[in-house]
Amino acid sequence: MIIYIVGFFVIAWLPFLPPLYWLLCFPIVLIFSFYYFRSLRFQLLALMAGLTIALIYGHIQLQYRWHSSDAASTWRVEGTVDGLPDYKSKHITFNLRISSALNAVEAGVQPESTPRIIRLSWYRTDERLKPGDLLELDVKLRPPHSLWNPGGFDYERWALGRDIDAVGYVKALYVHQPVSSASIDVWRFSLIEWLGNRLRLQPVVLSTLQALLLGDKSGFVDWQWSLLRSTGTTHLMVVSGLHIGVCVLLGWWFGRIIAALLFRGKESRIPHHWLSVVVALLVSGSYVALAGFSIPTQRAWIMAAVLLGAQLVMRRPSVWFRWWLALAIVLTLHPLAVHEVGAWLSFAAVAALLFLVTARQKSAGWLMLLKSQWWIFLVLSPLMLLFFSQVSISAPFVNILAIPFLSLLLLLIVPAMLLEAAGVSWGLDFVGVLIQSLWDGLAWVNGLSDHGVVYIQQPSFMVILFAGLGAVMVLQPISIKLKALGVLCWLPLFVPPQSSVPSGRMSAVVFDVGQGTAMIIRTHGHTLLYDTGAAYPNGNTAFERSVLPYLRLKGIEFIDKLIVSHEDNDHAGGVSKVIEVMRIGAIESGMPDAINVTAQLCRVGVSWQWDGVYFRYIHPKPSLSATDNDRSCVLEVRSKACSLLITGDASVRIEEEVLANSDARAPIHWLVAGHHGSRTSTGVAFLEAYKPKNTLISAGFLNRYGHPHEEVLSRIKAAGSQVFRTDQQGALILDETTGDECRVETWRQKEKRYWTAS
Structure with a gap:
């Protein structure tokens, strides 16, 4: 089983898909193994089966993708x-x-x-x-x-x-x-409309019912998601294992009641517990259908079906065999689930509960609930740190109360809706009061501490592996000394990280924010953010999607200086969000009066030094009267071996002005092309003066402006500079090697998978 699963892992991590004719090699390998490696023939057969299914799936999916x-x-x-x-x-x-x-x-x-x-x-x-x-x-x-x-x-x-x-x-x-x-989706849509008409004045109750009952989370707004993340209760509102588990339990007891009524005092060839299993799977399966057959609900139901279905066979396999079998079935149906964070969190949570069950501890019900939350917290914490670089400290304490409360809520929703359909409104009103109480309770817990969520720099895989091993050791029925050793395995997680940027050097990232600009420049002990990307009509920002995850990975909570080149949305749209989620030392801008925050002018000639790295503004002039683009902050950064020049949206006219007034025009290693590659910027004279080794273009994929312009690309290539583009290559990572090499690494190539664009 495990070897079969490995086959899916191998294909899912490939940077390209091997052609299908590679499958012709598999029979040869199998025949060879049957003659020379008979003891491994079944393992090889399982591996080939996993590889074959994943490979065929990948080719089928890619052949339909738009070009x-x-x-x-x-x-x-x-x-x-x-x-x-x-x-x-x-x-x-x-x-x-x-x-x-x-x-x-x-x-x-x-x-x-x-x-x-x-x-x-x-x-x-x-x-x-x-x-x-x-x-x-x-x-x-x-x-x-x-x-x-x-x-x-x-x-x-x-x-x-x-x-x-x-x-x-x-x-x-x-x-x-x-x-x-009629269809399931039509019924679901009609139910949403009915709920919308009934609860149009109670948006919090409406959005929660849609999420719990129908798996529709579109009604949630930012503060709700933020509250769920900070209290570690996102899983409460995402239909998955918990909700399916409640339905399984409800169906199980319905089955027992039905069996007691049908077979009371009678002989039957069919064991009575079979009915409980069948009813449990039917009830939970109906809920999966109501939630729209989403992949997380399918995954949870498959786990329930495998774990319970074993009760129907004469020789029941071990719970761990069922766990592996459920994982194998999930990957067979959804081979890319190996990259689904939710899949691993779900299977890890079930594994924690299985540890608890197989320990055969005899405890009261409330104590078992307490233990289950503690065990799940221990097992999931390393994964949360690996995937999100964060963990909610309050999560196990909140869930001890929230899970039973939500389970009760799920049991009451359907009867309340049936009463509403019969003309009795107090049932749904009572459910609304419970839902509002749930959100109020989460808000109260979140308000108790400003540090309910712990962010740390993303640990290495070995550190996470040790923490996971420590969690397993703590959960095992072993001696106290070995459990203490398991606790010690967690200590590397809390060792203060060393700066990855040596003194005198710099590291930078040009983020892929679509049509816009956002950059991070880091020295040994300081962080600078240049521009924030755009704000979107739906209220989200490019900063949240592109920059903030990187800051979380690096454990950065303080930005020493925020530079907003000018007021255009594609550069300044995320300023308010940056201020909301980060601590800021200073804010400077080419248009300080127009960005709606307190800022200073990035005045020409102003310079500073951080950790042996020199920064200076070479534009704009104090009395500049020009277009918004031409008021962009032009920043030059020079370290021990490398140099970077950022021009914002400044036009060729400003570039010529900079050249006329600049006291030094030493060649630079990295030039961020002006105005996303527009032909009004990055002029011939500028390229000839600075002789950039690499030119970086931040532009949106297939953007409507046609950036970067072919004329600009021709100029850059004629100047002997290598072009890197965020729209084609993703984030551009700039760093200095120990050999004083000024390197550009593209994130799309670094994290290449077979489904990613080249």
Whole structure:
């Protein structure tokens, strides 16, 4: 079983997919092993099976993915709305399952592939979409694309695992035929509308019921997610193992009651406990359907089915065999689950409970609940630190009360809704009071301490491995001395990290923030943030998606200086979010009066030194009267061996002015091209004067401005500079080696997987 699972791991971590003809080698390997390695033949057979399934799955998924070469055309598509549409204030987001071949509006153009599901945004429309509706649309499409940064979310992998082959937006509607047939999604949508009408004045209750009952989390707002993360209770609102477990328990007792009524005093060839298992799986399976068959709910139900299903066989396998079997089934159905953080947290939590069960400790019910939370906390903490560089200290204490409370809430929701349908409203009102009390309680706990969540620099894999080993040792029924040794295995987690940047050197990251700019420059003991990326209409920011995860990974909570080049949204959109989540030493800007925070002017000639690294502004002038772009802070940074120049959105005119007034124009190693590669910046004279070895361009994937412009790329190449682009290569990591080499590393290449764009 374990060897079979290894096959999925091998394929999932490959930087490219081997061609399918490699499968022809597998029979040869098996025949050879049967003759010369008979003792390993079954292990090799299992490994080949895992490799084969994962390889075929990868090729099937990739063959449907949309190609960048087709992004320029407008396409006529026909399909049905798949799943629940997500209604926002200014647009709708929905999945469309394609039912026929795509046709280009422009004659003579054929797509390189036909996608299965496309994810679309529809702006400024009054159309009311429902699951199953037939639509004929004109759309613009592009491949699913991630902002590829350290610690960032891999949207490309997420989309691939859910058969989403293209994303885009609606340009025109031709046919909208409402659904007339019944389906699970139609029922779910009708239930959402019913709840929306009933609870329109109680948004917190409505969003919570949608999440708990239907797996629809679109109603949650930022403060709710923030509160759940800080108290370690996100799992309460994401339909997964806990909720399926409550349904399994409810179904089990229903089954026992039914068995007692049917077989009381009667002989039966069918053991009575079979009915409990079947009813438990039917009830939990119905809940999975109501929650939309999402991958986390499928995963939880598979675990429940395997663990309970073993009760139906004569020779019951061990609980650990069932655990491995459940993992094998999950990977067979979803091979990319090896990269799903939720999968590992779920299986680790179940493993902790199995440790508790197999320890055969006799304790009162409340004490077992206390122990279960403590054991889960011990097992999950190393994984939380590995994946998120954070752990909630309050989580085990909060969950001791929150889990029983939520379990009670889940049991009351359906009866309350049935009473509401019968005209009795107090049931749903009572549930609303409980939901509001739950959120109030979480807010109260979160307000007790400003340090409920511990952030540390991402530990190495070996440190996490030792902590995991220590957790297992503490949970085992072994001597106190060995348990104490297990506790000591946790100590490396809390050793203060040493700065990864030596004195006199610098390290920098040009983040992939789409069409915008955000950079971090680090010295031995200081951190500078240059620009923040854009703010989005939905209230989110590029800083949260791209920069903040990196800061968490590095354990950075204080920014010595924030430089906002000018007021344009793609540079200054995330300023308020930075101030909200980080401590800031100083803020400077080329337009200090326009960025809505207290800031100083980044005045030309101002310089400072951090840890042997020199910083200075070479623009703007104090009395500058110019466009917003031309007021950008132009920053020069020079360390022991390397140099960096950032020009913001300054135009060629400003570049010429800088050259005329600069007292030194030594060649630089890294130049951040002006205005995202616009042809109005990065002029020939500037390139000839500074002779950059590497030119870095921060631009959005397939952006509507056409950045970087071909003319600019030609200038850079003619100057002998190597081009690096965030839209194609993800975050650009700049550092100095011990041999004084000024190196550029691209995150998309460093973390290359077979589904990522080249």
